[in-house]
Amino acid sequence: MMEKHEAMIRFPMLFAVLLLVSLGSMEAQPVGLQYGWLSVVWGDPDPATGESSTISFLLADSDLRVMELTIGEELLAAAGGLLALDNRYVEITLAPGPPESSLDTLPAAASIRPVAPPPGTEDLPRLLGGVSGSKPWISVMCKFSDIAAEPEDLAYFLDMYDNAAGRLDHYWREVSYDEIDVLGSSADGWFNLPNPHVTYVPTPGSGTDADLGALFNDCTAAADPFVDFSNEDTGGYEGINLMFNEVLDCCAWGGSFFATLDGVTKSWRTTWNPPWAFHQEAVIAHEMGHGFGLPHANNSDGDSDPYDSPWDVMSSATGYAVDDPVYGNLGKHVTTYHKDVLGWVDPAERFEVTENGVFAITLDPLGSATTSTYRMAKIPIGGSGSNYYTVEAREAAGAYEADIPGEGPGDRVVILHEVVTGRSEPAWALDADAPPADYADTEGVMWRPGETFVDAANEISVRVVGLTATGFDVEITLGSSLIFGDGFESGDTTAWSSTVP
Ligand SMILES: [Zn+2]
Incomplete structure (x- = not known):
């Protein structure tokens, strides 16, 4: 068995290289520049307490000494969000001032960006992207x-x-x-x-x-x-x-x-x-x-x-x-955005809108072991690649989904999420009610046959047409002339303004 302190000498060569690099460019180095591998760690209180969540950022330096630091929401968003930084090697400019609490805590970050890992450590196993x-x-x-x-x-x-x-x-x-x-x-x-x-x-x-x-x-x-x-x-x-x-x-x-x-x-x-x-x-x-x-x-x-x-x-x-x-x-399923991030949605089972048009698709519930059609639809917001709506079906059935909200065993609903990848919780379940309910177990969150979601500003509509044997017929429209042209039944709509800036 190896001893724990070996972690401290894992990269002696690397440390020498970094030292030379920093000596060679000392005048250009801003004060408080810090490099290391960033881990995002989420803190979850006991659900019974109703308290809020917290996020901790741990930075492991070249000796794998782990320090905690603070990164504000705006910096995170500018860097592309948590998933764009998690497990990346990053360059951080520290804000002036002392650490907030202990020796193991760094001052808050004033800037942060992923940079190339040091030579010799490119293959350090890190947790990026798909999981299979x-x-x-x-x-x-x-x-x-x-x-x-x-x-x-x-x-x-x-x-x-x-x-x-x-x-x-x-x-x-x-x-x-x-x-x-x-x-x-x-x-x-x-x-x-x-x-x-x-x-x-x-x-x-x-x-x-x-x-x-x-x-x-x-x-x-x-x-x-x-x-x-x-x-x-x-x-x-x-x-x-x-x-x-x-x-x-x-x-x-x-x-x-x-x-x-x-x-x-x-x-x-x-x-x-x-x-x-x-x-x-x-x-x-x-x-x-x-x-x-x-x-x-x-x-x-x-x-x-x-x-x-x-x-x-x-x-x-x-x-x-x-x-x-x-x-x-027991755990429930995760929304299609999360499944997609981890590579668990077969591309053939993901319908992605890439051009204006009216698209009739069928969706099977997330909990189905197999599907011959789609598990999710993805609709870009404002032509953006990083902001989009997802559409998925859920059914109150099975070992993990049997007790989801709705009308009881076998009930099926369509759930929409707005995904903004730059924010800390990218996927928000959409709610037709204004204001949205405090807890998303209401009918406003459950889209049923005959109901239509419309984001007029972004020229997007999603109409739940009806039930199929196992899922739903859904009609997705992108392009205002298509939505607001002949045949559009405005009485069915729910107006929605995207939170995307
Ligand atoms: Zn959590």
């Missing part, structure tokens, strides 16, 4: 040195990964249409952390100051004599679900973490979970979703709460979820 194939995770259970409780036994964590309805291997296969599985996932623990609770979590149950780096390093180090993180030299487990025996700060956390474990240096998909998180499999699915790179979904009420859409496990994870006697609420 077998993705074994390991759950590592760790106890704070002053807390003896073991909230669940090893079998609980092992069985959570089973390939049976309601368990995670089955779940991820269904959600990804068999693009991924988590076969070979494992669990081990409980292991003893070297320090007491408050060393890692100064304010248990609130705030955002849990030391995610120390929790990762100490928990994996405690497990290291017993766990082969290289997973028999296969490049390592795909991800690590860290399970703790007491609350953390506000939140459970999910994202990634750059580190060297058992000789494998890479960005590890990582989640940090207190007991309330692993007692709801939906929350573990949500955190693993962050591990796969997914941001939050949202509704369109414009508030700061991203947990108010029950149409995506990456929003209201436990709302309208199927209940399991052992693992609590």
Whole structure:
């Protein structure tokens, strides 16, 4: 087994190169310039508390020292959004002034841009784009040195990964249409952390100051004599679900973490979970979703709460979820935008509008294992490649979607999302009601036969024509003369103004 401090000497050559480069151009270097690999980590409070979410940015330097920094919404949007920066090697100009809290915290970023990774590190495994194939995770259970409780036994964590309805291997296969599985996932623990609770979590149950780096390093180090993180030299487990025996700060956390474990240096998909998180499999699915790179979904009420859409496990994870006697609420599907980002929608099953016209298509529900038609439609807003509407069908059926909003078992609805890739929650479920409902379980969000969505400014309409045997007939129109010409029934419409600037 390798020792943890080897991470500190992983790139001695690289460090020398960087030093020479910076000496060679010292006069041109702005003060506070920082380089490193950026990880986005999402913090999710216990759904029962109704508190807001938080996003943490972790920067791993060339020695894989991990520091936290702040990046404002405007900088993020200018850089193309979270997914354009996550797991990229970036150049950051730091704002003047001291770090906000500790030595491990950098001042806020004043500018940020992806740049080429240093020579010799281009192939450092990072988490970019599509996710396919077998993705074994390991759950590592760790106890704070002053807390003896073991909230669940090893079998609980092992069985959570089973390939049976309601368990995670089955779940991820269904959600990804068999693009991924988590076969070979494992669990081990409980292991003893070297320090007491408050060393890692100064304010248990609130705030955002849990030391995610120390929790990762100490928990994996405690497990290291017993766990082969290289997973028999296969490049390592795909991800690590860290399970703790007491609350953390506000939140459970999910994202990634750059580190060297058992000789494998890479960005590890990582989640940090207190007991309330692993007692709801939906929350573990949500955190693993962050591990796969997914941001939050949202509704369109414009508030700061991203947990108010029950149409995506990456929003209201436990709302309208199927209940399991052992693992609590189970995950639902993710919206087509998220499936598309991860490469889980076959291009043949995605209808993309690329020119003006009237297009009659059929859509099958997201939860269907197979389809002979489309799973999603994508309509550009204002000719933009990065802003668009998605159209998808949902059905109250199956192991994970049976309890979605609507009129009960077998009910089918069409759901539309506005996707703006530059914002923190790119996909917002559209709501015909004004103002939009606080929580997107209302009829305004569910588009049914006879209802038409119209974005007049962008010359887009989506008409739900009727039900098919398994899904919906939908008519999509792009081009104002087509929408507002003969035959258009204005009485059916719902006006919508895109939030796109
Ligand atoms: Zn989250």
